[in-house]
Amino acid sequence: MRDIVLALIIFGTIPFILKSPFFGLMVWSWLDYMNPHRLTYGFAYGFPWVMLIAVTTFISLAISKERKNIQWSSTTVLLVLFFLWTTMSTVFAVEHDSAWLQWQQFGKTLIMVFVTLMLVKDQKRMYWLIWVIVVSLDFYGLRGGIFTVVTGGAYHVLGPPASFIANNNDLAMALCMTLPLIRYLQLHTGRKIVRLGLGAVLAFTIIAILGTYSRGGVIALMFVSAVLFLKGRKRIPVAFMVVVVGFAAYHYMPAKWTERMGTLKHAEETDSAQTRIESWTFAANVALHRPLVGGGFNLYESPSLWARYAPEGSVRRAVHSIYFRVLGEQGFVGLGLFLALLATSWRCCTKVRQLARGSPEYKWAFDLALMLQVSLLGYMVAGAAKANAYFDLSYQLMAMCVLLKAMMEHGVAQASTTQGVNALRGSLQKAEIMVSSARDRM
Numbered sequence: 001m002r003d004i005v006l007a008l009i010i011f012g013t014i015p016f017i018l019k020s021p022f023f024g025l026m027v028w029s030w031l032d033y034m035n036p037h038r039l040t041y042g043f044a045y046g047f048p049w050v051m052l053i054a055v056t057t058f059i060s061l062a063i064s065k066e067r068k069n070i071q072w073s074s075t076t077v078l079l080v081l082f083f084l085w086t087t088m089s090t091v092f093a094v095e096h097d098s099a100w101l102q103w104q105q106f107g108k109t110l111i112m113v114f115v116t117l118m119l120v121k122d123q124k125r126m127y128w129l130i131w132v133i134v135v136s137l138d139f140y141g142l143r144g145g146i147f148t149v150v151t152g153g154a155y156h157v158l159g160p161p162a163s164f165i166a167n168n169n170d171l172a173m174a175l176c177m178t179l180p181l182i183r184y185l186q187l188h189t190g191r192k193i194v195r196l197g198l199g200a201v202l203a204f205t206i207i208a209i210l211g212t213y214s215r216g217g218v219i220a221l222m223f224v225s226a227v228l229f230l231k232g233r234k235r236i237p238v239a240f241m242v243v244v245v246g247f248a249a250y251h252y253m254p255a256k257w258t259e260r261m262g263t264l265k266h267a268e269e270t271d272s273a274q275t276r277i278e279s280w281t282f283a284a285n286v287a288l289h290r291p292l293v294g295g296g297f298n299l300y301e302s303p304s305l306w307a308r309y310a311p312e313g314s315v316r317r318a319v320h321s322i323y324f325r326v327l328g329e330q331g332f333v334g335l336g337l338f339l340a341l342l343a344t345s346w347r348c349c350t351k352v353r354q355l356a357r358g359s360p361e362y363k364w365a366f367d368l369a370l371m372l373q374v375s376l377l378g379y380m381v382a383g384a385a386k387a388n389a390y391f392d393l394s395y396q397l398m399a400m401c402v403l404l405k406a407m408m409e410h411g412v413a414q415a416s417t418t419q420g421v422n423a424l425r426g427s428l429q430k431a432e433i434m435v436s437s438a439r440d441r442m
Contacts, residue, residue: 003044006036010049017056021064022119024057026132028112032392033174034136038160054112061115070117073402075344079395082337083110086297089330093296094305102297102390109392116399123364123407126400127188130181133393137178138201140171145204148211153253157211170388172217175209176224176378177393180371183228183238188364203241210249213260220382227374233367276385278314280321283328285309287335294331322383329389338389342380345398348405349373355408365408372401 010027017024031037031053037044061068070076086103093099120126144157159165165174179202186198209217225242229235250258263272279300286295286309299305299319306316319325327335349369356362356369379394 002040003042006040006044007047010053013053014056017053018060018063021057021060021066021115022125024053024060025112025115025119026128028053028057028115029129029132029396030136032112032136033133034139035160035163035165038163054108057115061118066119067121068118070114071402071406073344073348073405075341075348075398075402076117078337078341078344079110079113079398082334082341083107085293085330085334085337089293089296089334092293093299094302095296095298098301099297099299106297106390109390109395112392113395113399116396117402120400120403121407126368126403126407129400130185133396134178134181134185134201137165137174137393138182138205140165141175141178141205141208142201144171144175144208144211145206148207149204153211153249153257155211156213157208164388164391168212169214169216169382169386170391172209172212172214173220173379173382173386173388174391174393175205175212176217176220176382177375177397179205179221179224179378180228180374183232184368184371187233187367199237199241202238203245206242206245207249210245210253210257213257214382215261215263216382216385218261220378223381224374224378227377231370231374275315275317276320278311279317279319280324282306282310282314283319283321283324286328287331290331292331292333294327294329294334297329299329318387320385320387322379322386322389325387325389341398342376345376345401346373348401352405352408355412362408362411365404365411368404369401372397372404376401 010031013023013027017027028050031050037047037049083106086106090099090103116129120129140157140159147155148157156168157171158168159171159174165171182198182202182205186195186202189195189198206221209221225238229239229242232238282300286299286305289309295302295305300316303316306314310316319328323335323338326338330338349372352365352369356366359366375397376394379391379397383389383394
């Protein structure tokens with residue numbers, strides 16, 4: 001029954017997508033982040049829904065009369081260069097077949113990122129895209145939070161199977177990245193009942209992050225909460241919520257959760273930390289011996305490469321750090337491009353906050369710039385010990401940073417032009433009055 005309902009819903013969106021490519025971007029984002037088909041048990045589970053919607057969106061783009069220019073910036077150029085560099089590294093990859101599969105997946109991600117750059121042109125579209133991201137991912141935050149409360153935290157909270165957020169660590173990272181977006185919607189929603197509902201989702205999402213048992217997720221949660229408190233507006237409710245949830249978790253979560261979190265004090269002594277360090281050493285050694293292009297996507301899958309570059313006696317596993325993974329797979333140049341992407345995206349938001357500071361008209365942009373920065377911070381902190389370097393949301397957030405800066409600069413330029421025209425009109429009126437007065441005296 002679930003399969004039939006989902007199929008009817010998705011097929012029902014196709015006429016609307018053909019009418020509006022932006023609607024296609026919204027449906028694609030919903031499917032890509034929420035993965036509703038992974039909650040079914042029949043034919044819908046493995047059907048290529050995301051591909052179907054992507055192709056329909058491209059058809060809509062082709063026939064639409066809507067302006068289709070891409071917003072170019074330093075970040076956009078870096079996205080192109082990073083993809084080209086991953087293509088080169090894939091050509092010389094050690095695990096050739098596996099690397100090309102990962103390259104295709106990353107390419108699909110970046111194609112839709114460029115569709116985002118093409119279609120999100122104003123505040124309204126940005127607002128609805130944020131809503132789709134929040135609803136899609138925080139469905140699992142709300143469900144996971146309730147599950148944690150009902151079970152007393154006895155089990156790990158997991159994401160949908162066969163997805164970017166399937167395991168507990170990746171789900172915790174994704175939820176940390178959405179917390180600032182929930183807060184943004186809460187600040188800029190007029191209806192009180194919606195604000196209260198978003199507050200409840202925020203609280204249950206925090207509980208779900210704790211329920212994942214992800215130590216990296218808890219650390220990222222601490223960073224995100226701290227920045228929201230120090231930099232955000234109306235910070236007292238957020239601080240109160242985090243303190244209450246944290247206090248409740250410390251006293252009511254089971255002993256195995258407390259023991260797991262307690263290992264953070266001596267992380268270097270745990271088996272998990274040791275295996276991560278071994279994988280980082282492996283990635284660094286590969287990069288040192290192949291500094292330009294690294295080993296290509298999924299280099300850890302090569303037993304011979306692991307035997308040659310990993311510490312002796314270590315167990316082969318994925319490289320659990322977005323930084324070391326990119327270093328090992330794409331070499332030092334690839335890592336430089338990746339870090340530059342994060343830096344320029346952050347800088348876009350800093351510029352927006354400088355332009356919007358003190359302006360009631362652009363309070364929305366001022367707040368959103370901070371929330372995008374905090375979302376990226378959650379990705380950078382949680383990703384330090386996670387393998388999800390090519391997570392879709394992180395690259396779409398980069399695109400949103402570029403778009404927000406372009407909207408802000410366009411608005412400021414329009415305001416300056418309007419002020420200049422008004423000033424010119426005022427000067428002309430004064431000149432006409434002076435001329436008229438001179439004629440009267442004559």
